[in-house]
Amino acid sequence: MTAQLIDGRAFAATLRARVRERVAALAPEAGRAPGLAVVLVGHDPASEVYVRSKGRQALEAGMKSFEHRLPETTGEDELLALIARLNADDQVHGILVQLPLPAHLDPRAVIHAIAPQKDVDGFHISNVGMVGTGQDAIVPCTPLGVMMMLRSLVDDFRGKTALVIGHSNVVGKPMARLLLNADCTVMVAHKSSTNIPELARMADILVVAAGVPGLVKADWIKPGAVVIDVGINRVDGNAPDGRARLVGDVDFDRARAVAGAITPVPGGVGPMTIACLLANTLRAYCLQLGLPDAPLLSDTKDPE
């Protein structure tokens, strides 16, 4: 068997186009475009790239983009004061603080300072609690993107068994909650659990967000399973140009022969993260302005 490749770039392009269409339809009537504020503290090279893409893609979707780049030495009071200003700014409908933050800043205090209705990352405890209790809320971007891709492949989650490897607040925990809300039977494993291979062999859906290159071996995968690789690891590779190459948490080349469907890295889950940020910003804007908020991709079986 050769697994179906799940093309995250195609999904993301479709979702971005739908966001752009909806913004074009709503903004003239609302008298303003959705506004996304992205805050970056310090100079983490990967974060710089993601923040640039977020700003560019927001503009392409017809949104306003407000970028706040702060020095590495920024104090917590200063950052919280900026967030308070953004909370009060009616041009700003979505606020995101790029993670990771420099070590002297407490991410919990920073995230909890964001008004829950503007928390387009879905990390505020109020949104986390709503998702955890199966209520409608702003959902973290990466797990939201994964659910959209899974819905195109899985007709009914009831009776399916899922394993999520990794339990971060950004991916693993919300992912497990969304799968539970979809009536899946869900297992969550720490990346260093010794029994992951046995758990994985039971999984119809395997979501890996461990940050360990090639952690999941082909013989851990149940034949025909849907494998979603959230890992983005930069490894010094044998690339012809000598640059680091990106690999996931799954031994992709061998896993492909066993899985039913699989996401590549790059080009799988990653592109959906920013597309879902745009969808969340549009949603936050609709909720704040009392505009209709219809699903964009989650109801669609085919990304085309």
Ligand SMILES: Nc1nc2c(c(=O)[nH]1)N[C@@H](CN(C=O)c1ccc(C(=O)N[C@@H](CCC(=O)O)C(=O)O)cc1)CN2
């Ligand atoms: N506040 C947040 N911080 C972080 C989040 C987040 O959702 N909110 N997620 C990640 C980083 N991230 C967005 O912020 C992100 C990661 C990966 C991609 C992506 O498109 N990946 C590409 C490869 C790109 C590359 O060359 O690095 C892919 O997988 O194909 C987009 C956004 C941590 N921080």
